[in-house]
Amino acid sequence: MLARLASPRTGGLLALAVVIALLPLALTNKYFYDIAVLVGLNAIVCVGLNLLIGYAGQISLGHAGFFGLGAYGSAILASRYGWPPLAAMLTTTLAVAALAYLVGRPILRLKGHYLAMATLGLGVIIFMVITTEDKYTGGPDGIAVVPLSIGGFVLQGERIWYWVVGALLLVAVWLALNLIESPAGRALRALHSSEVGAEVVGINAAEHKVMAFVISAVFASVAGSLAAHYSGFVTPGKVAFLHSIELVTMVVFGGMASTFGAVVGAAVLTTLPQLLAAFEDYEMMLFGAVMMGTMIFMPRGVVPSLARLFQSRRQQPSSGEGSGT
Amino acid sequence: MKPMQSRNNFKRGLAAVAATFALIAGAAVAQEPIKIGSFLSVTGGAAFLGDPEQKTLELYVGKINAAGGVLGRKLQLVAYDSAGDAEKARTFTKRLIEQDKVDVIVGGSTTGETMAVIPLVEAAQIPFISLAGAVVIIEPVKKWVFKMPHTxxxxxxxxxxxxxxxxxxxxxxxxxxxxxxxxxxxxxxxxxxxxxxxxxxxxxxxxxxxxxxxxxxxxxxxxxxxxxxxxxxxxxxxxxxxxxxxxxxxxxxxxxxxxxxxxxxxxxxxxxxxxxxxxAALLVADSLPQSDPQRAVVVGYTKEYESHFKSEVSTFGGHAYDGLMIAVEAIKKAGSTDKAKVRDAIEGIRGFMGTAGVFNMSPTDHMGLDLSAFRMLEVKGGNWTLVK
Amino acid sequence: MSAQFTQYLLTGLTVGAIYALVALGFSIIFNASNVINFAQGEFVMIGGMATVSLIAVGLPYLLAIPLAVAAAALVGLALEKFAVEPARGASVVTLIIITIGASIFLRGLATIIWDKRFHALKPFTGDAPITIAGATILPQSLWVLGVTLAVVLALSWFFGRTLLGKAMLATSHNRLAAQLAGINVRMVLFLSFGLSAALGAVAGILIAPITTTSYDVGVMLGLKGFAAAMLGGMGSGVGAVVGGIALGITETMSAGYLSSAYKDAIAFVIILAVLFFMPSGLFGKRGGERV
Missing domain, CATH: 3.40.50.2300 (Response regulator)
Structure with a gap:
C-alpha cells in the first residue's frame, strides 16, 4: 500500500490533487480563477494529445479542429436547438469519436511530416466549414452558448467551474496514467520506438494508433464543449490552425511522454501571455523567445528535463532514461 | 518607454502600495486616478484597427491629464492586446474588471471580441463602449453596452x-x-x-x-x-x-x-x-466647408494625430477618440465614476459632436448615429473627395 | 468560357509560382536537416517589408532588392546558428516547435522594427494589364513567373553542377555517408538556411506589388507553401514546384467553377486524397522505414 502510494503514478496524481485543492488560496479574485479554469481545460486537451504525440509518437496539427467541433457541437445543439447541455455534449463527443475513427484509419497510415500535413488539412477543413456555414455557427463572429445546466442546477461562476474542471482534470490524468500502464499503453510505446519492430512482435500498429487518435480527439472535444459553456461564447479562433499549434506546443513544452508534463505545459503557456502583457509591444517577441529558448535548452520538455536534473543530482544516472511519467 | 505604461505589473504593484499608504495617511481619496480599461486588437489580423485605436487612447489620455484631468483626477489607461482573439478579449476583460478594477471600458476592435465580452460587462454592470462595427452589438439594446462606429x-x-x-x-x-x-x-x-x-x-x-x-x-x-x-x-x-x-x-x-x-x-x-x-467626415476633414459643424472636431483630431505619430488618420482611431471623449463627458456629467450614473450619463448624451458624426444616444439607441453621419466619398486624383 | 478558363489558369500559375518558391525553401531545409521550418513564411515577410523600407529611404530597386534578400539570408543563417544548431539531436517535434517560436519572434520583431500596417510596393515595370487570349495578366505576374522559372533553373544547375550543390544533395541522401566522404555537414546545414531564406525573400518581394505586404503576411503563405511542399513530396525540388503550381491552379479553379468560399477547403481535400493514395506526395522519396 505504501509502496503503491510512493509510486510516481499515484504519487503524482496525489500531488496534482493537492495542488488543485490548495491553489484557491492564491486565487484572490475571479480573474485568477478564470486563468486557472483555462489552464485546466487546456491541460485536459494536452493530456489526451500527449497520448498521441508522446506515447504513440504520432503528430497532430489539427487538434483544434476536434476542440472546435466539441465547442460548436455543444453550442449549436444546446443553444440553437435547445437540447439539454449534457445530452448535447454527449452526442457531440460520440460524433467526434466516430469522425476521428473514420478519418483516423486512412490518415494514420501516413508517417511523420505527411501525417502532420494531413491532420493540419483536416483542421483547416473543419475551420473553413465552421466559418462559412454561418447560418448554424454564427460565422467568424462566433455564437453565444447557454450555461451548462445539469438537471436544473446551473453551473455558473468561475469558482464552481474551477472545482468542476479541477476534478475532470484529475479524472483525465488518472485515465491517461492507467491507459499508459495497461497492455495497450505498452503497445503504444513500442510503436513509438519502432513501428515495424512492434508489428513483428504481434502488435496491431494501425489499431493502436487509431485508438490513441480517437481518445485524444475525445479529450479535446469534451474540453471544447466545456470551454464553450464556460465562456458562454465560441469563435472560430479556437478552431484555427494557430490553436492547434498552441496545443502541440504545450505538450512538447511540458515534456513529451509525460502526462504531468502536459499539465505543466498547459499551465505555463496559458499564463505566459498574461504575464507578458506588461511588456506591450515586446510581448510577441518575448513569447517567441521563451518558446525557442526553452526548447533549445530543454529539448525534452520542462518536466522530463527537470526530473532528470533532479535525479542526477540525487544519484548517478542509473540505467535507461528516466521518463517523467 | 511610453509615459502611460499602465500595464506594467510592477508599477501597478507599487501604485497599489502607494495607494494603501495614501489611505492610511488619510489622504484625499479623490486623487485616485479614473481608470479607463481597454482591450484592442493591437496585433493579429485586425492590427490596423487596434493600432490606431490604442495610439489615439494613449495620446488623448495624456492630453487630458496634461490639461488637469477629469473631476480633478488624472486618467489612467489600462490597455491589453487581445490580438483579435475572442477568448483573450474575454480573459482580459475579466482582468480589467476584477484585477484592475477599471471604471469604464472603451475597446473591442472587432465584433467577435465585443460579443464575447458582453455577458461579462452585463454581469459586472460596468459601462462598455465598443469600437466594433456590427449591428448585433446594439440590437437588441444591452443595458451596459454602447458602440461608436456606424453599423x-x-x-x-x-x-x-x-x-x-x-x-x-x-x-x-x-x-x-x-x-x-x-x-x-x-x-x-x-x-x-x-x-x-x-x-x-x-x-x-x-x-x-x-x-x-x-x-x-x-x-x-x-x-x-x-x-x-x-x-x-x-x-x-x-x-x-x-x-x-x-x-x-x-x-x-x-x-x-x-x-x-x-x-x-x-x-x-x-x-x-x-x-x-x-x-465619416474625418477622411475629408480639410475639404469640409468652414460652416460644417463637424469641421472643428475632425480637423483638430487629424492635426493632433498626424503631428504626433507621423502617420495618416483613419476613421478607426477616430472611433477610439469618440469613445474616450464620450466616456469622459459622461463621467463629468455624472460628477463621479459611479458606474450606474456614468451609464445613465452615456445614455443621455445628445448632440455630441465626434469624428464619426453627431451622437444622440437614447434608451433605445446605444449608438446614436444616423445615416447623415455617413458621407459618400469617391477617390479622385489619389484623394478622398465628397460626392455631391 | 475559354477566356474565363485562361484567366483562371494565368491567375493559378502566378499564385502557384509563389507557393512554389516558398515550398522550395521548405524542401531545401528539410533535405539538409530533416527540419520542417515553420519560420519559412517569415522570410517572405522580411523580403517584402525590408524592400518597402529600403525603397522608402530612397534606394532604387536594383539596390534595395539584393539588400533585402541579403538581410533575409542573414536572418536565416542566424536562425540556424542560434536556434537550430544548439538544439542538434533534439526530436523532430522539438525542432518544429523551435521554428514556430522563431516565427513568432520574427513577427514580433517586425512589428517593432517596422509597424503593423499594410504596405504597397510599386510594380517593377508598370501596371498596365497585358491581354492574352481574352484574359489579362499584370506585368508583375510575368515577373513572378519569369523569376520563378529562373530560380528553378539556377537551383537545378546549382544542385546538379556545383560542388557545394552536390554536397548539399549528398547530405540529404545520406548524412553519415556524406560526412564520411569529407563533406562538412554542419556547413551544408548552415548554408541551406541562408539559401532558403533568400528564396523566401525573393517570393516576398515579387508578390508584394500584387498583394501588399505586412508583418504577418508570412503566416498564410508559409502554410500554403508547406502544403505545396507536402503535396509534391517533401524534399523533392520538382515536387515543390509541381506542388506549388498544382495548389495555385486548384485554388483558382475551385474559386472560379465551384465555390469561392470553400476553395481552400477543396484544395486541402485534394491534398488529403493525394496523400491517401501516394503517402509520400507526388514526387517524394519512397521506401521502407528504417528499424
Whole structure:
C-alpha cells in the first residue's frame, strides 16, 4: 500500500490533487480563477494529445479542429436547438469519436511530416466549414452558448467551474496514467520506438494508433464543449490552425511522454501571455523567445528535463532514461 | 518607454502600495486616478484597427491629464492586446474588471471580441463602449453596452441609396473572410430588397489570399451586373480593387467603411480611382466647408494625430477618440465614476459632436448615429473627395 | 468560357509560382536537416517589408532588392546558428516547435522594427494589364513567373553542377555517408538556411506589388507553401514546384467553377486524397522505414 502510494503514478496524481485543492488560496479574485479554469481545460486537451504525440509518437496539427467541433457541437445543439447541455455534449463527443475513427484509419497510415500535413488539412477543413456555414455557427463572429445546466442546477461562476474542471482534470490524468500502464499503453510505446519492430512482435500498429487518435480527439472535444459553456461564447479562433499549434506546443513544452508534463505545459503557456502583457509591444517577441529558448535548452520538455536534473543530482544516472511519467 | 505604461505589473504593484499608504495617511481619496480599461486588437489580423485605436487612447489620455484631468483626477489607461482573439478579449476583460478594477471600458476592435465580452460587462454592470462595427452589438439594446462606429447595416443602406440614385438595381457582392466582412454581407443581403437592389452574384475570398481575379472574372461574366460592392477590410479590398482594374471590369466599384483610411488609396494605387465608399467626415476633414459643424472636431483630431505619430488618420482611431471623449463627458456629467450614473450619463448624451458624426444616444439607441453621419466619398486624383 | 478558363489558369500559375518558391525553401531545409521550418513564411515577410523600407529611404530597386534578400539570408543563417544548431539531436517535434517560436519572434520583431500596417510596393515595370487570349495578366505576374522559372533553373544547375550543390544533395541522401566522404555537414546545414531564406525573400518581394505586404503576411503563405511542399513530396525540388503550381491552379479553379468560399477547403481535400493514395506526395522519396 505504501509502496503503491510512493509510486510516481499515484504519487503524482496525489500531488496534482493537492495542488488543485490548495491553489484557491492564491486565487484572490475571479480573474485568477478564470486563468486557472483555462489552464485546466487546456491541460485536459494536452493530456489526451500527449497520448498521441508522446506515447504513440504520432503528430497532430489539427487538434483544434476536434476542440472546435466539441465547442460548436455543444453550442449549436444546446443553444440553437435547445437540447439539454449534457445530452448535447454527449452526442457531440460520440460524433467526434466516430469522425476521428473514420478519418483516423486512412490518415494514420501516413508517417511523420505527411501525417502532420494531413491532420493540419483536416483542421483547416473543419475551420473553413465552421466559418462559412454561418447560418448554424454564427460565422467568424462566433455564437453565444447557454450555461451548462445539469438537471436544473446551473453551473455558473468561475469558482464552481474551477472545482468542476479541477476534478475532470484529475479524472483525465488518472485515465491517461492507467491507459499508459495497461497492455495497450505498452503497445503504444513500442510503436513509438519502432513501428515495424512492434508489428513483428504481434502488435496491431494501425489499431493502436487509431485508438490513441480517437481518445485524444475525445479529450479535446469534451474540453471544447466545456470551454464553450464556460465562456458562454465560441469563435472560430479556437478552431484555427494557430490553436492547434498552441496545443502541440504545450505538450512538447511540458515534456513529451509525460502526462504531468502536459499539465505543466498547459499551465505555463496559458499564463505566459498574461504575464507578458506588461511588456506591450515586446510581448510577441518575448513569447517567441521563451518558446525557442526553452526548447533549445530543454529539448525534452520542462518536466522530463527537470526530473532528470533532479535525479542526477540525487544519484548517478542509473540505467535507461528516466521518463517523467 | 511610453509615459502611460499602465500595464506594467510592477508599477501597478507599487501604485497599489502607494495607494494603501495614501489611505492610511488619510489622504484625499479623490486623487485616485479614473481608470479607463481597454482591450484592442493591437496585433493579429485586425492590427490596423487596434493600432490606431490604442495610439489615439494613449495620446488623448495624456492630453487630458496634461490639461488637469477629469473631476480633478488624472486618467489612467489600462490597455491589453487581445490580438483579435475572442477568448483573450474575454480573459482580459475579466482582468480589467476584477484585477484592475477599471471604471469604464472603451475597446473591442472587432465584433467577435465585443460579443464575447458582453455577458461579462452585463454581469459586472460596468459601462462598455465598443469600437466594433456590427449591428448585433446594439440590437437588441444591452443595458451596459454602447458602440461608436456606424453599423454595417447603415453602410449597406448608404451604398444602396447611392446606387439607387445612379439607377443601379443589379449588383454583385464580393466579401472577405472576417467577421466584419461576413456580417456586412449578411446585412446587405437583408436590406437590399428594401432599396430595390438585386444581388445577382455573391463571391467570397479567403484569409491571406493573394489574388481575387477568379472571383471577379466570375462576376464580370455574370450578365447584367451594374455595380460591385466589396465588403471587407485590410489588404483584401486593395487586392480586389487592383484585380478589378486588371481584368477590366467597367461597372462602378463600391468599397465599405472598413477601408476608410488613406492607406487604402496607397495600397490600391491608381486602381483606386473612382472607387466609392461611405465614411465619416474625418477622411475629408480639410475639404469640409468652414460652416460644417463637424469641421472643428475632425480637423483638430487629424492635426493632433498626424503631428504626433507621423502617420495618416483613419476613421478607426477616430472611433477610439469618440469613445474616450464620450466616456469622459459622461463621467463629468455624472460628477463621479459611479458606474450606474456614468451609464445613465452615456445614455443621455445628445448632440455630441465626434469624428464619426453627431451622437444622440437614447434608451433605445446605444449608438446614436444616423445615416447623415455617413458621407459618400469617391477617390479622385489619389484623394478622398465628397460626392455631391 | 475559354477566356474565363485562361484567366483562371494565368491567375493559378502566378499564385502557384509563389507557393512554389516558398515550398522550395521548405524542401531545401528539410533535405539538409530533416527540419520542417515553420519560420519559412517569415522570410517572405522580411523580403517584402525590408524592400518597402529600403525603397522608402530612397534606394532604387536594383539596390534595395539584393539588400533585402541579403538581410533575409542573414536572418536565416542566424536562425540556424542560434536556434537550430544548439538544439542538434533534439526530436523532430522539438525542432518544429523551435521554428514556430522563431516565427513568432520574427513577427514580433517586425512589428517593432517596422509597424503593423499594410504596405504597397510599386510594380517593377508598370501596371498596365497585358491581354492574352481574352484574359489579362499584370506585368508583375510575368515577373513572378519569369523569376520563378529562373530560380528553378539556377537551383537545378546549382544542385546538379556545383560542388557545394552536390554536397548539399549528398547530405540529404545520406548524412553519415556524406560526412564520411569529407563533406562538412554542419556547413551544408548552415548554408541551406541562408539559401532558403533568400528564396523566401525573393517570393516576398515579387508578390508584394500584387498583394501588399505586412508583418504577418508570412503566416498564410508559409502554410500554403508547406502544403505545396507536402503535396509534391517533401524534399523533392520538382515536387515543390509541381506542388506549388498544382495548389495555385486548384485554388483558382475551385474559386472560379465551384465555390469561392470553400476553395481552400477543396484544395486541402485534394491534398488529403493525394496523400491517401501516394503517402509520400507526388514526387517524394519512397521506401521502407528504417528499424
Amino acid at each position: 454595417d447595416r447603415m453602410a449597406c443602406e448608404k451604398i444602396f441609396i447611392d446606387m439607387q440614385s445612379r439607377k443601379f438595381s443589379k449588383v454583385a457582392l464580393i466579401s472577405g473572410p472576417g467577421g466584419f466582412d461576413k456580417s456586412m454581407r449578411g446585412q446587405c443581403l437583408d436590406v437590399a430588397k428594401k432599396y430595390g437592389i438585386d444581388v445577382i452574384a455573391d463571391e467570397t475570398y479567403g484569409a491571406g489570399d493573394t489574388d481575387m481575379t477568379a472571383q471577379l472574372t466570375k462576376i464580370k461574366n455574370t450578365a447584367g451586373v451594374q455595380a460591385v460592392l466589396n465588403a471587407g477590410f485590410g489588404q483584401g479590398p486593395a487586392i480586389v480593387t487592383k484585380n478589378y482594374r486588371q481584368i477590366g471590369v467597367t461597372v462602378p466599384l463600391y468599397q465599405s467603411h472598413g477601408v476608410a483610411s488613406k492607406d487604402f488609396i496607397k495600397l490600391a494605387g491608381a486602381a483606386a480611382e473612382g472607387v466609392r465608399l461611405p465614411a
